[in-house]
Amino acid sequence: MERKPMLNTLIKRLSHLRASFQIRAFRSALSSLDAAPQFAILGILSGLFTGLVILLFRVLVEQVLTWILPSGPDRFEQLAALERFLLPTAGAMVLALIFALLKQENRGVGVSHVLERLHRHQGYLSVKNLLVQFVTGAIALISGQTGGREGPAIHLGASVSSLLGQTLKLPNNSIRVLIGCGAAAAIGSSFNTPIAGVIFSMEVIVLEYTIAGFMPVILAAVTGTLVVQQVFGDEPVFFIPGIAMDSYWDLPWIFLEGIVIAVLAAGLIRLMVICHDRAPKPIAVKIILAGLVTASLGFVVPEILGVGYDTVNQALQGSIPLMILLLICCTKLVATAINLGLGMPIGLIGPTLVIGAMAGGGFWQLASTVSDQVSAPGFYVILGMGAMMGAALQAPLAALMALMELTRNPEIVLPAMLCIVIANITAAHGFGAKSIFQTQALMLGIDLTGRNSRSLALSRASVESKMSRKFIVANARLDRASAEQVLQSQPTWILVKSGAGYDCLLKAADLQRALADLRQDTFDLQNIPADRKDIARITWQATLDEAFDIISRGGVQALYVVRVSATQLDRPVGILLPEDIENYYHS
Known part of the structure; x- marks a missing residue:
């Protein structure tokens, strides 16, 4: 007999759990970052879909490159000199044709496009731009343009995750989290570096660290990395000999190497800006020009073509002469800056690692001529890689984590x-x-430093999490019976309807006072003694930051929150006041 109540209790709990994960309840729960189970599910889904897309992208690129380069997908050095010139040139011409045929809004690719959509369009990324990035990124990598695969990967991961949120019609604050999940999964699956993916996402894409935001991003990075490892394995990207700092005499040289790398990072960024500012206007001309520069430099220095990780492995072994190291370093830097400045759809993290590795190897050879107490060449190569990535991205923690996971040392x-x-x-x-990345955003007219702590905090929650549902919609003119009926549900607010729209907001207490004080049969809610508030419309998916902007710029005193029905009609579902936003920010 005692088992029956226990069974009933269990059934009720399971029913409650099932109800909590129905799509409407799922969306509502995601309106704030407190919904840990729901965000965990999103993180896993984001990592799964991102991992599958990155897997498809890598298989396509590496299979084609293996057909072109039988010795390995990075071995552009095996091509004849004329082939090294023709391959990047042909690839650039194909890319130029594609971009010339695209509309302006469909040309956005790469991390800068993701940041632009995140900061100006609440993270809504389109399918068209995803397909453009997939195709153009693959062509750029296959044709040997100097760059990395992580730029296209971040765009692909962020787009897939954003589209997941859009398909499920999730609130905008959760789409912001999904963008971070997609970026983390992309970096993790591209390099076998899930921890670096998490830190990169928080440090570069989301631009903030929160405990609640970490959980889904971690799950996405782990899931995405595991998916790709099923095909490409879990081997580290670079083969590192057992090296470490042999003595404290290395410390002055490490200090100097950091300064040298900083000069290269600053030079890379400055040259990229110059190329962008002085570039011709037509996109096709810019892409062809970038391809010709890469082809010309690759004709002389084939090591700069493609990603270049095979050259990094040689530098780690100390098998590249000093002058060759310096030549590769300088030409790779110039080619990368020109490619980025002219808009080649390719990544920049890979090139920073290659440039840093060559600079580190060259620095070791110079230092070893002065002192015989410096550590192995691979030691300085590794430091150069991390320092260049950290200085160029201004993301020191992401660079450190990437270095640890790439080398497993x-x-x-x-x-x-x-x-x-x-x-x-x-x-x-x-x-x-x-x-x-911030510099690229500025070139697009986006100031990523413009978001203050208030804006970031308010972006974490949607209006649904703080809106009041204690309201009722009423026509502007009511007879006494209708007015009394409006008050029967004991609302706090009355949203006054006028024609096809909504005119103002007033407290239900004001109507109740008018019924008691005025001896009349009809009441005009726009004229009775009341503290009426000017209102504006906002959708339930919007963040509190968007609500704050509407109130500030529109000079209104309240917002009515709507859901758009299947017939495209607005259905008010809540009321949001400035004090609701203020209370959230100070909570």
Whole structure:
């Protein structure tokens, strides 16, 4: 007999759990970051879909490159000199034709496009731009344009995750989280570096750290990485000999290497800006010009073509002569800056690692001629990679985590921290260099530093989480019986309807006072003694930051929150006041 009540209780709890995950309840729960189980599910789904897309992208690129380059997908050096010139040139011409045929709004690709959509369009990314990035990114990598696969990967991951949120009609604050999940999964699955993916997403894309925001991003990075590992395995990207800092005599050289790398990072960013500012207007001309520069430099220095990780592995072994290291470093930097400045749809993290590796290898050879107490060449190569990535991206923690996971060498942590910090400080304060992604955004007219702590905090919650549902819609003119009926449900607010729209908001107490004080049969809610509030419309998916902007710019005193029905008609579902936003911000 005792089992029956227990069984009933269990059934009720299961029914409640099922109800909580129905789509309407699921959306409502995501209106604030407190919905940990729901955000965890989103993180896993984002990682799964991102991993599958990145897997498809990598398989396509590497299979075609293996057919073109039988010795390996990075071995552009095996091509004849004429082939090294013709391949990037032909690829650039195909890309130029594609971009010339596209509308302006469909040409946006890469991390800068993701940041632009995140900061200006609440993270809504389109299917068309996703397809453009997939196709053009693959063509750029296959044709040997100097760059990395992580730029296209971040766009693909962010787009897939954003489209997931749009398909489920989730509130805008959760789409922002999904963008972070997609970026983390993309970096994790591209490099086998899930921790670096998480830190990169928070440090570069989302631009904030929150405990609640970490959980779905971590799950996405892990899931995406595991998906790609099923095909490409979990081997580290670089083959590192067992190296570490041999003595404290390395410390002055590490300090100097950080300064040298900072000069290169600042130079890369400055040259990119110059190329962008002086570039011709037609997109096709810019792409062809970028391809010709890459082809010309690759004709002389084939190591700059493609991603270049095979060259990094050679530098780690100390098998590249000094002059060749310096030549690769300089030409790779120039080619990368021109490609980025002219809009080639390719990534920049890979090139920063290659440039840093070549600079580190060259620095070791110069230092070893002065002192015989410097550590192995691979030690300085690794430090150069991390310092260049950290200084160019202004993301020191992401660079450190990437270095640890790429090399799987914990011995490198202490000296890497020193070198990366020195490079970051010197680039930012010595040369005034901003993050290369921030600089790209500024070239598009977007100031990523314009978002203050208030804006970031209010972006974490949607209006649904703080709106009042204690309201009723009423016509402007009511007879006494209708007015009494309006008050029967004991609302706090009355949303006054006038024609096809809504005119103002007043307290139900004002109507109740008018019924008691005025001896008349009809009441005009626009004229009775009341504290009426000017109102504006906002959708339930909007964030509190969007609501704050509407109130500030429109000079209104309240917002009515609507859901758009299947017939495209607005259905008011709540009321939001400025004090509701203020209370959330100070809570």
